[in-house]
Amino acid sequence: MPSAKGLVAEHHPQYIETYWGVVNTTFCAEIVKSADAYLFAGPIFNDCSSVGYSLLLKKAKSIIVQPDRVVIGNGPAFGCVLMKDFLSALAKRLKHNNTALYIRYEFQMQYGSIGWSVGATLGYAQAAQNKRLISCISDGSFRINGLNYCNDHRVTAQDMSTMLRCGQNTIIFLINNGGYSAEIQIHDGSYNVRCEEELIEAIGTATSEKKDCLCFVEVILHKHNTSKELLEFGRRIAAANSQPPNPH
Numbered sequence: 001m002p003s004a005k006g007l008v009a010e011h012h013p014q015y016i017e018t019y020w021g022v023v024n025t026t027f028c029a030e031i032v033k034s035a036d037a038y039l040f041a042g043p044i045f046n047d048c049s050s051v052g053y054s055l056l057l058k059k060a061k062s063i064i065v066q067p068d069r070v071v072i073g074n075g076p077a078f079g080c081v082l083m084k085d086f087l088s089a090l091a092k093r094l095k096h097n098n099t100a101l102y103i104r105y106e107f108q109m110q111y112g113s114i115g116w117s118v119g120a121t122l123g124y125a126q127a128a129q130n131k132r133l134i135s136c137i138s139d140g141s142f143r144i145n146g147l148n149y150c151n152d153h154r155v156t157a158q159d160m161s162t163m164l165r166c167g168q169n170t171i172i173f174l175i176n177n178g179g180y181s182a183e184i185q186i187h188d189g190s191y192n193v194r195c196e197e198e199l200i201e202a203i204g205t206a207t208s209e210k211k212d213c214l215c216f217v218e219v220i221l222h223k224h225n226t227s228k229e230l231l232e233f234g235r236r237i238a239a240a241n242s243q244p245p246n247p248h
């Protein structure tokens with residue numbers, strides 16, 4: 001399942017795919033569905049991991065291993081069995097092969113907390129200084145890092161400056177697809193105002209039918225749509241700041 005992506009080398013001949021319910025190819029979904037039994041190690045079946053609770057799996061065929069209990073099918077449940085003990089005992093009964101992990105892949109799915117990857121990149125790189133990290137972050141996640149919802153990269157920029165200060169050599173791919181694609185697929189709507197008429201309408205809504213609600217209106221402006229005072233200010237500061245440092 002998605003949370004375990006990367007634990008098995010994806011070029012291994014017996015690797016099928018990461019199982020993710022109906023989002024999979026039919027090939028993978030059919031193999032999983034038709035298996036005699038499924039062994040889950042530490043699963044959390046939430047809305048994301050179960051694709052809106054649509055997994056077509058039969059609970060009776062499952063063995064669910066949690067950190068301190070094991071549930072077989074619809075029961076019985078064995079308490080006080082630690083996952084590490086269960087998996088070590090199981091490993092002893094398996095025929096070993098040469099499956100090797102070449103690349104480690106990390107992501108977190110269970111809590112779906114976007115922006116996690118930025119801080120995690122910083123931490124992983126610091127901990128594994130003999131390796132080079134490759135990090136893929138989409139624009140929304142990069143922006144939202146540190147629960148920063150506005151168009152302000154302050155917190156992410158701080159993480160980046162820490163990466164620089166620590167001399168990290170990570171390669172970061174910022175996947176810029178122009179916003180929150182995942183949210184657009186789940187729940188699109190018009191949240192932003194782009195012109196005066198839309199702003200008047202939004203203020204009208206905020207002060208009438210939504211008068212008791214918290215209202216958040218994002219007003220989209222062109223970056224050069226500013227006052228002549230700011231233009232003058234910017235020009236003077238630029239001139240001052242581009243002077244060579246004062247020797248005194």
Ligand SMILES: Cc1ncc(C[n+]2csc(CCOP(=O)(O)OP(=O)(O)O)c2C)c(N)n1
Pocket residue numbers: 112113114115137138139140141142144147177179180181182183
């Ligand atoms: C901390 C946090 N805030 C908000 C959300 C809700 N959310 C889920 S996906 C998403 C958009 C992600 O955008 P981006 O990182 O650009 O990825 P894309 O969908 O564009 O590939 C948001 C806001 C979340 N999961 N976690």
Ligand SMILES: [Mg+2]
Pocket residue numbers: 138139140141175176177178179180181
């Ligand atoms: Mg995006």
